[in-house]
Amino acid sequence: MLKTSMVTAVILAVSTGFAYAETKKEPTANWSVTPFGEVRAFVEGSSADNVDLEAKSTDSKAGLKAKGDLGPLFVFGELSVDADINGDGNDDITSRFGYVGVGKDGLGAISIGKQMSLQDKYIDKADIFMNGGNAGVQKMDFKQKNSVVYENSIKGIKFGALAAMTDDAGDNTLDRYQVAAEVAGVGVAIGKDNIADTRWLGVGASYKIQKIGLYGSYTIKDAGSDNSISDLIIWNSNDTTSVTRGMEVAASYDLTKQLTVKAGYSDTDASADDGTVAAGVEYAAFKNLVAFSTVDYDVDASDYTARAGMSLKF
Numbered sequence: 001m002l003k004t005s006m007v008t009a010v011i012l013a014v015s016t017g018f019a020y021a022e023t024k025k026e027p028t029a030n031w032s033v034t035p036f037g038e039v040r041a042f043v044e045g046s047s048a049d050n051v052d053l054e055a056k057s058t059d060s061k062a063g064l065k066a067k068g069d070l071g072p073l074f075v076f077g078e079l080s081v082d083a084d085i086n087g088d089g090n091d092d093i094t095s096r097f098g099y100v101g102v103g104k105d106g107l108g109a110i111s112i113g114k115q116m117s118l119q120d121k122y123i124d125k126a127d128i129f130m131n132g133g134n135a136g137v138q139k140m141d142f143k144q145k146n147s148v149v150y151e152n153s154i155k156g157i158k159f160g161a162l163a164a165m166t167d168d169a170g171d172n173t174l175d176r177y178q179v180a181a182e183v184a185g186v187g188v189a190i191g192k193d194n195i196a197d198t199r200w201l202g203v204g205a206s207y208k209i210q211k212i213g214l215y216g217s218y219t220i221k222d223a224g225s226d227n228s229i230s231d232l233i234i235w236n237s238n239d240t241t242s243v244t245r246g247m248e249v250a251a252s253y254d255l256t257k258q259l260t261v262k263a264g265y266s267d268t269d270a271s272a273d274d275g276t277v278a279a280g281v282e283y284a285a286f287k288n289l290v291a292f293s294t295v296d297y298d299v300d301a302s303d304y305t306a307r308a309g310m311s312l313k314f
Helices: 002-023 118-122 229-233
Strands: 031-046 054-056 060-070 073-084 092-104 108-116 143-154 157-164 176-183 186-193 198-209 212-222 243-254 259-268 276-284 289-298 303-313
Touching: 060 092, 073 108, 092 143, 108 118, 118 157, 118 176, 118 186, 118 198, 143 176, 198 229, 212 229, 229 243
Parallel strands: none
Antiparallel strands: 031 054, 031 060, 031 303, 060 073, 073 092, 092 108, 108 143, 143 157, 157 176, 176 186, 186 198, 198 212, 212 243, 243 259, 259 276, 276 289, 289 303
């Protein structure tokens, strides 16, 4: 019933826009298609045994974003790919996002397709390093396929909901769902995978005070424990069979308009995890070109992984 209602709502919204446009003799046509992309390449090395230096080109991406007027509504969409090009014979070009949506100022927007997880938008606030850090966060997949997303912002409060629906072997109207909200730099989100019987909860915050940036998150993955919310929240290294809690903190400081230094720490309450320390430097050589270096230090293994490279956006 819920699935049918959501699909019907989208169809009605689109139909309303077309009906309005048809009543105008000269409907406004204000469309834009914007290509975008990033090529990121770096050299990576590690102090671990039997690990050689490796040149990589990962986290590269390219795509098109479109937006236009449709009477009182606006229509938008994206089609993009990820490129993991390491030159090792296993190059991968995979779909990133593909969605189309309709919205109206004040009423929000609804979209259908393969889209970004709301947990990445609202709570994964400490993910500030290029190819480093971000080792403690507990969240659903970055790419949410077969999803319907609604988002809006009212008086400084941003909020959204995601529902993923797949015609699979499981008898679930909603295979996955997420609900999230953010105000004054603080975001909260919950999510549930009904097929895997796993739920996620989290809070994240980010603040920029002149040259200083402060970031953090506390996230929880519950694989069917049925624990109460109060039990889930408490950090407990002795009870991680079904529950994993993660925390991340990070900070940045702008030495100049072009040069930024970063530092962070991430950890989970798994008994064999003592955390990862991360540090990085970024230099914006030109408007779209950033040179970067990051170092991750695994406290458990006493090993570090270092990277140095460049990111070119277009």
